[in-house]
Amino acid sequence: MPPTIPPRNPIGDLFGGSLFVSGGHFLLVAGELDGMPSVHPGPLIIRYGVRFLGKLHISIVPGLVALDYGDFLTGEDAWSFLLEKSNRFPRSEVIGYRHDGTDDMVTIKTLDIAVPPMVLAYESDTSTRPLGTPEALIAADALLPELPTRLVTYLPHYPTLADWQAAITHG
Numbered sequence: 001m002p003p004t005i006p007p008r009n010p011i012g013d014l015f016g017g018s019l020f021v022s023g024g025h026f027l028l029v030a031g032e033l034d035g036m037p038s039v040h041p042g043p044l045i046i047r048y049g050v051r052f053l054g055k056l057h058i059s060i061v062p063g064l065v066a067l068d069y070g071d072f073l074t075g076e077d078a079w080s081f082l083l084e085k086s087n088r089f090p091r092s093e094v095i096g097y098r099h100d101g102t103d104d105m106v107t108i109k110t111l112d113i114a115v116p117p118m119v120l121a122y123e124s125d126t127s128t129r130p131l132g133t134p135e136a137l138i139a140a141d142a143l144l145p146e147l148p149t150r151l152v153t154y155l156p157h158y159p160t161l162a163d164w165q166a167a168i169t170h171g
Helices: 075-084 141-144 149-152 161-170
Strands: 014-016 018-022 026-031 043-054 056-064 095-098 103-107 117-123 137-140
Touching: 014 149, 018 161, 026 117, 026 161, 043 149, 056 075, 056 117, 137 161
Parallel strands: 026 137
Antiparallel strands: 014 043, 018 026, 043 056, 043 117, 056 095, 095 103
């Protein structure tokens, strides 16, 4: 009897801050930005998309991994497998939603696991279409230990909006 296919369960981290846009760039902000209205006041669910090989502007948020030998992985197990063991099973498939909310299924060999994941901000844990793709995290250094580890790892961090603006102007 074949195994039962579990429901999709993408990883997601709760972020109590807000999503802002500055100069056409989405930013996650732990706190407020004076004089700037937020795109979404939060809280937000932050998910992570594995980028496509050769098409780094496209990613898929894994909800389910179907291994080529018949097993299924979801949640943290699927995420850990993709980052640590997926090179041994290139024909396995990832089922999820792309960065634009489109339902998709791709083989692992079409993904670029070596590139940092795309960070995506969602309104809720049931949303499939992100509100935006943040490019930076604005948060005081003292707040970093309270934030999700993956978020701090995958997004560049700046203590203030002015620090981020200086980095993109001179970077």
